[in-house]
Amino acid sequence: MRELGTGKENTWCVGCGNFGILNAVKKAIPILVDGGIPLQEMVITCGIGCHGKIFDYLSLSGIYGLHGRGVATTSGIKLANPKLQVISFGGDGDSLGEGLEHTLFAAKRNMDITLILHNNGTYGLTTGQFSPLSGHGYKGLSTPYGSIETPFRPIPLLMEAGATFLARGFSAKPEHLAELIVKAVRHKGFSFIEVMQPCISYNNTYTILNDKAKMLEAIPQTRALALELATDPNFVYLGTFLQQNKPCYHEELFGDINPLDDRFNAAERNAMIGYSHGKKEA
Amino acid sequence: MAEVYSTLIGGKAGEGIKKAAQVIASILMKRGWYVFQQDDYQSLIKGGHNFSIVSYSPETVHHGYNKAVLLVSLDARSLEQHINDADTTRMEAIHYYNSDAVVQQPCITGVKFIGVPFSTLAKQLDCKPGNISIAAIALFCKWLGISPADMQSIIRSEFKRDVDENIRFAEAILSVASEEHLFPNVAALANPVSNPRLISGNQAIALGAWAAGLDFYYAYPMTPASSILHYLALKQSTHKVYAIHAESELAAANMAIGSVFAGAKTAVGSSGGGFALIQEAFSLAGMVEAPLLCILSSRPGPATGVSTYTAQEDLDFALAQGHGEFARVVAAPDSIQHAYVLAAELLCLAWEYQSPVILLTDKHLSESTCNINSFPQVPFADDHILCADNAVEPYERYAITPSGVSPLSFPSSDVSPDKVIKWNSHEHLASGLRTDKADAMVAMKEKRLRKTETLHQALKRYDRVHIYGEEGIPIFAYGSAVMELLEAQKYCRKPFRIIALIYLLPFPSEELQMFRGEAAMVMEHNITGSLAKLLRHELSLHVEHNILRYDGRPWDPIELAELIMEKLNA
Numbered sequence: 001m002r003e004l005g006t007g008k009e010n011t012w013c014v015g016c017g018n019f020g021i022l023n024a025v026k027k028a029i030p031i032l033v034d035g036g037i038p039l040q041e042m043v044i045t046c047g048i049g050c051h052g053k054i055f056d057y058l059s060l061s062g063i064y065g066l067h068g069r070g071v072a073t074t075s076g077i078k079l080a081n082p083k084l085q086v087i088s089f090g091g092d093g094d095s096l097g098e099g100l101e102h103t104l105f106a107a108k109r110n111m112d113i114t115l116i117l118h119n120n121g122t123y124g125l126t127t128g129q130f131s132p133l134s135g136h137g138y139k140g141l142s143t144p145y146g147s148i149e150t151p152f153r154p155i156p157l158l159m160e161a162g163a164t165f166l167a168r169g170f171s172a173k174p175e176h177l178a179e180l181i182v183k184a185v186r187h188k189g190f191s192f193i194e195v196m197q198p199c200i201s202y203n204n205t206y207t208i209l210n211d212k213a214k215m216l217e218a219i220p221q222t223r224a225l226a227l228e229l230a231t232d233p234n235f236v237y238l239g240t241f242l243q244q245n246k247p248c249y250h251e252e253l254f255g256d257i258n259p260l261d262d263r264f265n266a267a268e269r270n271a272m273i274g275y276s277h278g279k280k281e282a
Numbered sequence: 283m284a285e286v287y288s289t290l291i292g293g294k295a296g297e298g299i300k301k302a303a304q305v306i307a308s309i310l311m312k313r314g315w316y317v318f319q320q321d322d323y324q325s326l327i328k329g330g331h332n333f334s335i336v337s338y339s340p341e342t343v344h345h346g347y348n349k350a351v352l353l354v355s356l357d358a359r360s361l362e363q364h365i366n367d368a369d370t371t372r373m374e375a376i377h378y379y380n381s382d383a384v385v386q387q388p389c390i391t392g393v394k395f396i397g398v399p400f401s402t403l404a405k406q407l408d409c410k411p412g413n414i415s416i417a418a419i420a421l422f423c424k425w426l427g428i429s430p431a432d433m434q435s436i437i438r439s440e441f442k443r444d445v446d447e448n449i450r451f452a453e454a455i456l457s458v459a460s461e462e463h464l465f466p467n468v469a470a471l472a473n474p475v476s477n478p479r480l481i482s483g484n485q486a487i488a489l490g491a492w493a494a495g496l497d498f499y500y501a502y503p504m505t506p507a508s509s510i511l512h513y514l515a516l517k518q519s520t521h522k523v524y525a526i527h528a529e530s531e532l533a534a535a536n537m538a539i540g541s542v543f544a545g546a547k548t549a550v551g552s553s554g555g556g557f558a559l560i561q562e563a564f565s566l567a568g569m570v571e572a573p574l575l576c577i578l579s580s581r582p583g584p585a586t587g588v589s590t591y592t593a594q595e596d597l598d599f600a601l602a603q604g605h606g607e608f609a610r611v612v613a614a615p616d617s618i619q620h621a622y623v624l625a626a627e628l629l630c631l632a633w634e635y636q637s638p639v640i641l642l643t644d645k646h647l648s649e650s651t652c653n654i655n656s657f658p659q660v661p662f663a664d665d666h667i668l669c670a671d672n673a674v675e676p677y678e679r680y681a682i683t684p685s686g687v688s689p690l691s692f693p694s695s696d697v698s699p700d701k702v703i704k705w706n707s708h709e710h711l712a713s714g715l716r717t718d719k720a721d722a723m724v725a726m727k728e729k730r731l732r733k734t735e736t737l738h739q740a741l742k743r744y745d746r747v748h749i750y751g752e753e754g755i756p757i758f759a760y761g762s763a764v765m766e767l768l769e770a771q772k773y774c775r776k777p778f779r780i781i782a783l784i785y786l787l788p789f790p791s792e793e794l795q796m797f798r799g800e801a802a803m804v805m806e807h808n809i810t811g812s813l814a815k816l817l818r819h820e821l822s823l824h825v826e827h828n829i830l831r832y833d834g835r836p837w838d839p840i841e842l843a844e845l846i847m848e849k850l851n852a
Contacts, residue, residue: 002700008715039699045540048707056716061693061703063543064716066566069536072528076540076548079524080498084544084693102536105529253524259497260545260692263522266662269493272521273657274477 001030002039006059012050017197020171021118022054025087027178029060032085032185043086045074047094050125050199051118054089062086068098071106074113075249081260082250085185087114092131093123096152100132107161107190109249114184114191117154120199128202140202154194155230155241159223164189166242168230170213171197172206176238183240189248196236212236219243283772284341285467290350290367291418292333292360295326299356302415303334304651305440306422307480310338311653314473317480319651320346320836325505325589331359340473344617345769346650348838351375352425352465354418356400358383368393376463378421398458409444409451416448420455426465430456478655483618483647484509486654487551487577490625492523495633495663496575497546499525500534504556505589506645507579511551531556535563535574542572543705545692547629547663551577553645554596555586561604564638568608570705571680571688571730573632573663575625576603580644582834591834592645594761594807597816600642601787609686609733611639611741612787616748616764618652624784626660627744634666635687635737642786644807646762646836677701678712682725686732688712738788746790751779755826755850757803758817760786766837767805773843776850778803783813789820797821803849805829827852 004026012018033039044062046052047070055064065073074088095103095117106113122140123129129142133154137146155166165187169177177195184191196213198205216239220226226241264272289306291299300321307317315338323332337346349369353376355361361379368375370392379388381397388395400417403409409416416437423433430453437448481489488499488510501511514525528534531552538548550560557578567574578600582593600612611631615621625641632639670677670689675698681688691703704714709726711717717726750768754777759767764782771780781797783790801824804814809832817823827849831837 006715038695040693040697040701041695043693053716055704055706059702061701062705063540063570064704064706064708064714065536065539066562066707069532069563069566072533072536073540073543075533076498076500076537076542077544078540079526079537080541080544080546080548081692081694083695101529102533105533254518259522259524260694263495263497266495266664269495269662270659273489273493 001033004029004059006057008056010057012053013200015200016050017120017171017199018050018054018118020174021116021177021195021197022057024169024174024177024181025054025058027174028181028185031178031182035186037085037185041084043077043084044089045070045077045086046089047091047099049091049094049123051089051091051094068094069102070094071099071102071113071115075102075106075111078111078113079250079253079259082112082258087116087181087185089116089118091118092121092133096132096154103158104161107158107163107192110162110164110189110246112188112190112248112250114181114193116181117192117194118197119154119194120197120203121205122199122203124199124202134203153231154192156227158192159227159242162190163192164242164244164246165191165240166226167192167240168194168196168236168238170209170236170238171195172210173213173238180240187243189244189246209236213238215239216241284339285372286337286339286343286347287467288335288337288347288350288369289352289422290333290335290364291354291356291415292331292364293356293415294328295323295330295332296328296412297356298412298415299332300334302418303336304480305419305436307336307651308440309422309426309428309436310336311478311480312474314475315339316341316343317653318343318346320646321649323590331363333360333364343652343769345765345836345839347840352422353377354421355379356414356417361388365390373466374463376425376460394460394463396460398455403454404451407447407450407454409447413444413448413451416452417455420452421459424456424459425463427468475655478653480651481618481654482509482649482651483615483621483643484579484649485513486618486621487625487641487643487648488513490622490660491549491575491629492517492521493622493657493660494626494629495547496523496549496629498538498541498548499523500528500538500548500550501525501552502528502531502534502556504553506581506648507551507553507556507577509649510577531559532562535560536566538574539563539567539570539572542574547633549575549577549629551579553579553581554583554599557596557599565604565606566707567638568604568606568610569707571636572638572705573636574638575629575632575641576638577641577643579648580642582832588834590645592762592807592836593832593834594644594763594813596642597786597812600640603640604638607727608730609635609637609737610787611637611737611785612642613639613785614642614760614783615647616761616782616784618647618650619654621647622654623658623660630661630663630666631737631740633663634740635733636690637733637737642761644761647765672697675700677703679704679714680710680712680726680729682712682729684732685736686729687736734788741785741788742792744785746785747793748782748784749779750782751777754778755803756781756797756800757805757846758783758813758823759805760784760813762836763805763807766839766842769839770837770842770846773840774846776847778846778850786816791820794821797823800824801826803827803829803846807831
């Protein structure tokens with residue numbers, strides 16, 4: 001297994017939760033490669049924000065896309081070449097603010113991709129404004145008197161939208177997170193991992209997360225139980241909340257073919273244009 | 283000059299007006315005539331007023347006419363609206379109207395009005411309201427001298443549902459149709475061509491792009507671009523092309539760039555409002571150097587504007603598409619046939635120069651229909667891609683090259699596990715990793731800009747300008763305005779030349795050098811004269827008259843010819 005880093009200078013704050021996520025990905029990739037996914041078929045995408053810098057620290061192919069659009073870009077990659085395993089990294093602003101529609105629709109379609117949500121409850125890179133996941137009362141530059149909005153609850157939201165793999169990890173537990181990433185990538189369908197990630201500069205949640213983090217013993221038997229555990233006010237449960245088999249989008253669209261391999265050449269296209277109108281008129 | 287005739291059908295939305303016109307156009311086309319069909323409809327599903335015109339001639343018809351020799355008004359509103367649209371210059375015109383809806387027979391010299399109780403007949407024969415336009419097909423068949431048996435087989439082949447009741451209704455209509463006033467030019471109808479095909483501008487665009495290698499099309503519905511989505515969606519099973527209706531234009535364009543990254547030939551399309559959302563990813567395509575074909579089909583704006591009518595208000599929008607500086611191409615087809623060729627050229631150019639390109643069209647060109655008797659050979663995108671040499675390590679997505687074009691590579695198990703293909707929306711190094719270093723910024727900006735010059739040179743292999751006519755004042759236009767001028771040219775006693783701009787960016791300065799500082803006219807469908815402004819700027823053109831129309835409607839060729847004559851004599 002070759003080096004997965006790029007040697008690029010890391011500009012995350014010291015103590016940033018993103019380091020844990022990066023480490024987890026670096027642990028998960030060799031396991032996935034050993035499991036039979038060629039490294040060159042593993043592709044990453046991201047949006048814009050602190051989370052997105054992971055793109056520059058991972059020596060993997062992919063697109064460093066636009067803010068909010070990472071999941072849309074990912075869907076397009078997967079559709080054109082379903083053999084590629086695409087992991088999309090998103091911040092809370094990316095995946096649930098600017099790009100909410102793409103996240104919900106990718107889940108609705110059960111697009112066979114993995115979304116890793118770096119949930120730090122704030123807009124770190126743009127200096128700590130409130131995010132779609134910041135709590136009521138959160139004070140930031142754009143909400144100096146406290147946020148008057150109620151945050152989204154990512155796991156219930158994604159469950160309702162149609163995701164077929166739902167999990168929660170914690171950046172301070174990279175071994176566990178790596179296991180979740182392996183499961184998510186191997187899952188056929190839309191996989192969503194909410195990663196609880198403290199922002200050391202604007203939303204330092206280490207103490208509270210360490211206090212409240214609790215491992216799920218097993219995948220909850222029912223959706224109702226999964227929702228109850230995912231939204232428990234006393235604990236931040238970590239683990240897999242849902243894993244469900246359901247046909248994914250590209251299979252429904254074109255079965256098991258690969259559009260890049262199964263396409264007409266120039267001569268065939270020219271002949272068909274002649275042929276199809278001949279046939280129509282016959 | 284060969285005679286051009288027209289047939290007009292008017293009625294309510296939901297009565298099958300457009301379909302009936304298509305059947306009539308198809309009948310004529312199969313008998314060797316050139317046809318042009320244009321449809322005027324409102325943004326509603328039932329009711330209102332819709333009408334379609336089919337113009338036809340033994341020679342090419344570039345555009346439809348407002349006045350018809352045979353008119354069928356299925357309701358009172360159609361009769362009222364088109365009462366003066368009879369073409370009485372060569373013969374007495376016939377206007378069939380619905381006598382159930384209109385009590386008093388109108389009287390106009392040169393027009394024979396014949397009332398037919400369309401609604402009563404339909405009711406008696408248990409026909410659905412949606413089938414009432416079958417009457418127009420029957421009346422047209424009678425007028426053209428098509429036997430009842432042939433009419434039956436036409437209806438059988440053109441309609442999938444309610445065939446028997448449609449035939450019953452058509453036969454009842456035949457029995458009340460006029461035995462006089464039949465089509466005078468039947469002799470010319472005996473020159474059938476093999477394999478003609480009725481095709482709309484949007485279908486031509488879709489097919490042309492497909493012929494050049496299109497694999498995926500992403501869009502969100504918006505008139506008048508939607509029919510590209512519909513057409514390609516229908517072709518999935520036969521053509522292995524995938525048309526995806528995304529959650530928004532933002533999604534469509536970003537998904538498209540994802541597919542391009544994977545190696546698929548991809549296009550997106552919308553009208554102005556939707557294209558404004560595509561604009562975000564257009565800029566991304568410029569930065570990541572994604573070959574992306576973008577189709578912009580204009581309608582009157584701003585904002586929602588007038589959904590189902592035509593305009594050329596988006597020239598500046600297209601030319602200045604996307605924030606930031608990068609190479610791009612903007613081109614507009616000047617006919618339905620040419621839309622096929624141009625869509626193919628543009629897809630190839632996008633891949634050759636790894637740049638976003640815009641095919642600029644408008645409702646009138648996109649949704650009008652004409653016959654195409656054969657499709658020309660077009661280039662194929664795969665033949666124009668600069669692919670990376672797998673032996674060269676390490677791979678650099680944005681390798682600095684003299685042409686500005688860096689070799690492409692796609693993620694797959696065929697490439698080495700060490701190969702890393704990084705596309706980056708940030709300014710980047712050759713490797714694709716992000717940078718904000720001054721010298722790296724300069725190097726990459728200059729690399730991208732070099733593509734503009736490389737593109738400019740390469741574009742000379744295609745027709746960047748079409749010139750129609752040998753002498754007379756040049757009249758500049760693009761898009762469907764060229765079709766209007768071509769048809770008007772048939773009626774102008776003083777000659778003029780039509781200078782059709784195909785490639786608008788990079789601007790075809792070399793081809794237009796001879797017009798620098800010359801007196802000319804410019805014709806376009808907008809209120810501010812954006813094409814005239816561009817030509818003044820690029821060519822120092824002396825614009826004597828800027829003919830503007832901005833009511834959403836196309837010109838009638840005869841009215842346009844008169845207007846041009848007036849300007850020429852002014």
